[in-house]
Amino acid sequence: MPSKFVGVLIIALIVIVGAAILVPMIMGFLGYTSYPQISASSATTKTVTVTTTNPSYTTTLTTTYIIGNRSYDAAIIFKLASPSVVQVTVYDKNFQQLALGSGFVYDDQGHVITNNHVVEGGNYFIIVTYDNAMYEAKLVGRDTYADLAVLKAGLSPKYPPLKLADTVIIGEPVYAIGSPFGLSGSITSGIVSQVNRTGITYVPMLQTDAAINPGNSGGPLLNSRGEVVGVATAGIEKSVAEGVGFAVPSTIVKRIVPQLITNGVYKHPYIGIYGEYLDPIIASTYGLPKDITSGFIITQIARNSPAEKSGLKVKDVIVAVDDYPIRKDPDLNYLMAYKYSPGDKIVITVIRDGKTVNISLTLAERP
Template identity: 35%
Template sequence: MRCVFKMDSFDNYQRKSSKNKMPVYFIMIIMGMVIGGFLVSFFLPDILDRRESLNGDRPPVDWEIPEEHEEPEYYEYQNTAVVKAAEKVTPSVVGITNMAVAYDFFQGDSRLQEVAGGSGVIIDSAGYIATNNHVIADADEIVVTLYNGEELIAEVIGTDPATDLAVLKIEQTGLPAASFSDSDKVLVGELAIAIGNPLGLAFQHSVTVGYISALQRSMRIGEQNFSFIQTDAAINAGNSGGPLVNAVGEVVGINTAKINITGVEGMGFAIPSNTVKKIVNDLIEHGRIIRPWIGIYIREIDEKIAEEMQLPVGYGLIVEEVISGGPAQKAGLEPRDIITDIEGEKIQTFDRLREVINQYKVGQKVNIKIMRKDTEIEVGLIFEEMP
């Protein structure tokens, strides 16, 4: 006998079976709802009480990053003085754009255009910035670019061409200010890190590394003599006004110049931080530099001059003229006196005399040793403000 299964008879069987079980399913659902409602009503109050108790004891969320995680994590090979110093100082370095009004003959109007650029370093969180005087010279408008890219118009607080320093002010607070070191304690051979914007903002916050090559390098730029810290860290156009930093992230100087001669490499120069601090403070407080003054005209002595003039010493500065009413006249200096020493500092050149004088303030008294004919004399001189 052959059995034949028809699809329609199979479907009918399934429908009949499901139809018979529907009342059973319905009853089970109703019972589940009743039991579930009973359990919720019995246990829910206790659960809520426990949750409220736990929330009441929980301290508020602390959104601040824990102190131990504020320091960045380094790979072992990245944990170096250069990396840490650059990371510390770079946010304090700004870009400075010197804008001047130029007349456009084709358009028939005037417009501001960039004529020079450089770097600067934030010296106070209230918005004070130190840079080089030559970076902002003759500017009609100065734009400062912060580490985050924000651009602000700067006000010139004061300039000092004699030291090539200037102070700017922007209307911004809470800025990351750099720390300055004591440049008198800098040693030849120390690590030196230059940070700035060589060739403009396209290369902003570039870091170059070298060493302190020499101290108290006296150089003439234009009509002025400057005393510099020498470094072989690369300093290029646009680095001017940026910081020269030591291994612990302190500013030891403001980068200002390099020797640009074919065949000469690695000779950059920075204004010592102690000079920067003094000049900057005067500019912020007075808007100008108050310099101590002796009140004499002098001439440097060498062996040839000493022989020709039959002088008792072969070094020092000979007084050619004493200004009437000045500090030198009040101290008793006379023409042909030879200045050889100020407060134990041997004086052989005019540049060194000026450097020594600039270490003092108006009103301070110093002892000066002079040779008058064949006699050594010591006089007391009180500095007055340079007219």
């Protein structure tokens, strides 16, 4: 029976400048009971201070780089993580294979994380482990906006959960393990190329040059300590670009997955605006005052949305949300992803007809 690989969204390299359907995620983190770890009590550690922009306002993050015998190479990472990585095969109601992707063990309750586009449209799911054991699984929950899904199977305890990383550092080595083109247990390597990329899903994504091919989707992107920094999701077609792939960040996974397990869905907040980010050239095309060189200009407002009810108007230029400045992509998406949820009250500061106006609104649930 021919198989169809829907393990990766093959995408064109498109600059998306007009999307402002705001999609955040703010939920608790589900704890873990045990993780595969390699002991190295004599490890050398170095504490460094990293200053990052998130994205237009500055925060200081202090983290610990683990170097020497605690920073593992690809062979050890594979040995460490592969027992927790699975292949996901999806069948429709007529028992025809729809897709083949990857996933990884999330907790000791048998929950497995994968991508929504892997399981979408499926009725039956088979999980195959690294040692070729097969388990029937059921779909627990999925989120189309972040392209995440959770399956559950009666897995043996010998398949331990992988730990989700708390931080990611641009330039750090990463490893993708999965089943590209059905070749289970494959590992590729690269680095974290950048963070907070938009236009792939409705949440900010990690960018990596580690090879992500059809079949990799849903598999883990791991750092050099065997922690999951992202869920492999998409790769740009090689005829368009080389070494450009994307993953859902672990920090987003931590917010969404517990709700998928508990409720089957994740509720995203919603403002109901469309538009584009400004630079001096784009601002001039709208006839805006010369002192407006950045921000987000509203070009369309959804009917019956919080934006419409609050009095936001087309050609309003958003320059801040609460105390956070809005200057460039992905400022709005980042804030909505990490700071807000449905029901939150926010104050949006706009420039309207050359004057500063504060608009209060309550975020709704995304329809």
